[in-house]
Amino acid sequence: MKSGYEIVWSDQASDELTKTLEYLEQNFTEKELKRLSREIEKNLNLISENPLIFSGTDIRNVRKVIIARYNTLYYRIKGKNIEIISFFSNRQNPAKRKI
Numbered sequence: 001m002k003s004g005y006e007i008v009w010s011d012q013a014s015d016e017l018t019k020t021l022e023y024l025e026q027n028f029t030e031k032e033l034k035r036l037s038r039e040i041e042k043n044l045n046l047i048s049e050n051p052l053i054f055s056g057t058d059i060r061n062v063r064k065v066i067i068a069r070y071n072t073l074y075y076r077i078k079g080k081n082i083e084i085i086s087f088f089s090n091r092q093n094p095a096k097r098k099i
Helices: 011-027 030-049
Strands: 006-009 063-067 071-078 081-089
Touching: 006 011, 006 030, 011 030, 011 071, 011 081, 030 063, 030 071
Parallel strands: 006 081
Antiparallel strands: 063 071, 071 081
């Protein structure tokens, strides 16, 4: 990753990403998995270089970026780190979102 803020995944966000990838592996093509991976990497690079680039949420200090329309990545700045706090599947009920 480029210089800038270091990206750190919370356990929750990491688990959510793993579940999303497992679902996609079972129900989608390799091409779609690669596209998601590219989108995640592209947005993480943007966040690392300019963490204020994406919009804030109604939760203090939490920002979000929509990844490939079906997922939203929630993050916050903690010192010189960017903490990814959730990788939420937008196909779920929003009440299930844990931030």
